[in-house]
Amino acid sequence: MEETYMQPKKVLITGVSQRQVNFDYTMRELGELARADNLEVVGDVRQNIDQANHATYFGKGKVQEIKERAVAEDADIILINDELSPSQIRNLEKELGISILDRTQLILEIFASRAKTKEAQLQVAIAEAKYQLPRLHPSENKLDQQGGGGTANRGAGETQLELDRRLIEKRITKLKAELAKIDQQQLVQRRQRTKNAIPVVALVGYTNAGKSTTMNRILQRLNPDTPEKQVFEKDMLFATLDTSVREIVLPNQQKFLLSDTVGFVTKLPHHLIQAFKSTLAEAASADLLIHVVDYSDPNYLDMMETTQETLESLNIKDIPVIEAYNKADLKPDTRYPEVDGNQIVYSARDEVAIDALIALINKQLFEQYPTLDFLVPYTEGQAVSYLSDRANITKQSYEEDGTLIRAQINPDLLGPVKKFVQA
Numbered sequence: 001m002e003e004t005y006m007q008p009k010k011v012l013i014t015g016v017s018q019r020q021v022n023f024d025y026t027m028r029e030l031g032e033l034a035r036a037d038n039l040e041v042v043g044d045v046r047q048n049i050d051q052a053n054h055a056t057y058f059g060k061g062k063v064q065e066i067k068e069r070a071v072a073e074d075a076d077i078i079l080i081n082d083e084l085s086p087s088q089i090r091n092l093e094k095e096l097g098i099s100i101l102d103r104t105q106l107i108l109e110i111f112a113s114r115a116k117t118k119e120a121q122l123q124v125a126i127a128e129a130k131y132q133l134p135r136l137h138p139s140e141n142k143l144d145q146q147g148g149g150g151t152a153n154r155g156a157g158e159t160q161l162e163l164d165r166r167l168i169e170k171r172i173t174k175l176k177a178e179l180a181k182i183d184q185q186q187l188v189q190r191r192q193r194t195k196n197a198i199p200v201v202a203l204v205g206y207t208n209a210g211k212s213t214t215m216n217r218i219l220q221r222l223n224p225d226t227p228e229k230q231v232f233e234k235d236m237l238f239a240t241l242d243t244s245v246r247e248i249v250l251p252n253q254q255k256f257l258l259s260d261t262v263g264f265v266t267k268l269p270h271h272l273i274q275a276f277k278s279t280l281a282e283a284a285s286a287d288l289l290i291h292v293v294d295y296s297d298p299n300y301l302d303m304m305e306t307t308q309e310t311l312e313s314l315n316i317k318d319i320p321v322i323e324a325y326n327k328a329d330l331k332p333d334t335r336y337p338e339v340d341g342n343q344i345v346y347s348a349r350d351e352v353a354i355d356a357l358i359a360l361i362n363k364q365l366f367e368q369y370p371t372l373d374f375l376v377p378y379t380e381g382q383a384v385s386y387l388s389d390r391a392n393i394t395k396q397s398y399e400e401d402g403t404l405i406r407a408q409i410n411p412d413l414l415g416p417v418k419k420f421v422q423a
């Protein structure tokens with residue numbers, strides 16, 4: 001089959017600073033997002049004022065400047081670094097006579113093109129519909145607004161606008177019901193895991209930081225016989241839109257679950273965050289977070305702040321964190337692996353560094369638990385396997401009256417082996 005390649009559309013990137021300290025960075029990021037959506041950036045127009053114009057977002061003079069630049073650069077679309085109100089989009093489009101794309105629409109488009117699983121597709125569709133809802137406006141077609149007869153289920157006097165709204169609301173309800181079914185299945189799986197009490201470690205962080213790569217290298221290192229468990233990793237924004245959970249067995253036989261999930265970006269649309277709440281539920285219930293950072297990116301501090309803010313808006317807090325500074329191989333004059341408290345400088349591409357990360361995960365997972373000595377009689381074999389599944393065993397010896405085990409274990413899981421604890 002012959003493939004046809006579409007010429008990428010040309011966009012002019014625009015924004016109002018509105019006293020944002022990281023404005024410059026968000027504008028550059030907008031360019032990255034545009035490229036991720038296969039758009040060609042042809043220019044950049046900024047306005048440095050404290051507040052955006054209520055009616056047209058930009059001030060009058062700036063609108064004119066944008067119009068001239070758009071013509072000069074032959075731009076097809078004006079991309080705006082914010083979520084605009086419905087009337088701002090309408091007014092601007094009228095004044096400029098060229099299509100407007102706001103930051104939220106752009107991110108929604110990228111997510112829609114990346115969504116592969118049913119769950120991700122439903123989540124994006126809900127966010128899109130919620131974005132559209134307040135943006136519907138009366139059709140230009142007079143016939144549409146007459147109301148009364150015509151469309152079968154249209155109530156007397158109902159306008160086309162009301163009908164459109166009702167359709168979208170119905171669609172949202174339907175999509176939510178479908179999503180709820182999938183969520184329910186996952187909740188059951190999560191409950192089951194809670195019952196088994198295998199600790200959960202969640203990779204979180206900015207998009208393209210290397211979360212999926214880190215997951216794959218940990219898997220490869222510890223469970224090399226499971227290549228089919230590898231997740232998708234790629235140099236592109238929002239490569240991952242789903243949550244994948246893998247069981248990892250540490251060298252000391254201790255197990256934990258590692259989850260990889262969707263990455264963040266500045267000003268991630270509110271509806272999208274809400275729609276992805278269930279995908280991120282894995283991180284919300286984790287025992288430990290690994291905050292993966294692209295240390296080689298000059299803006300890594302901004303990216304960390306964005307991740308922090310997004311986690312807070314999802315109410316994910318009070319979970320111990322490992323700050324994992326990745327891609328150290330791309331940062332000149334940087335030694336790795338280097339571990340300092342809960343921080344590690346590493347490269348997911350380096351085996352020694354991955355081993356250091358694994359050791360840190362093990363330490364952080366069990367550090368919070370007390371160390372206890374157990375004397376398990378030889379007749380109680382299942383108690384030994386209970387401990388080796390759930391505790392971090394640091395010493396084991398065979399005594400006359402049983403196996404002597406020194407281990408760190410979550411006190412909540414002590415139940416079945418409590419009677420073997422030595423005073």
Ligand SMILES: Nc1nc2c(ncn2[C@@H]2O[C@H](COP(=O)(O)OP(=O)(O)OP(=O)(O)O)[C@@H](O)[C@H]2O)c(=O)[nH]1
Nearest residue numbers: 207208209210211212213234235238239240263348
């Ligand atoms: N040089 C170098 N490249 C890395 C390293 N870790 C990851 N990468 C590359 O960075 C790109 C993004 O990696 P991913 O693992 O897909 O990033 P992610 O955080 O999962 O990104 P999203 O799923 O989009 O949120 C890929 O091209 C990786 O090969 C590293 O330590 N060094």
Ligand SMILES: [Mg+2]
Nearest residue numbers: 211212239240
């Ligand atoms: Mg990923």
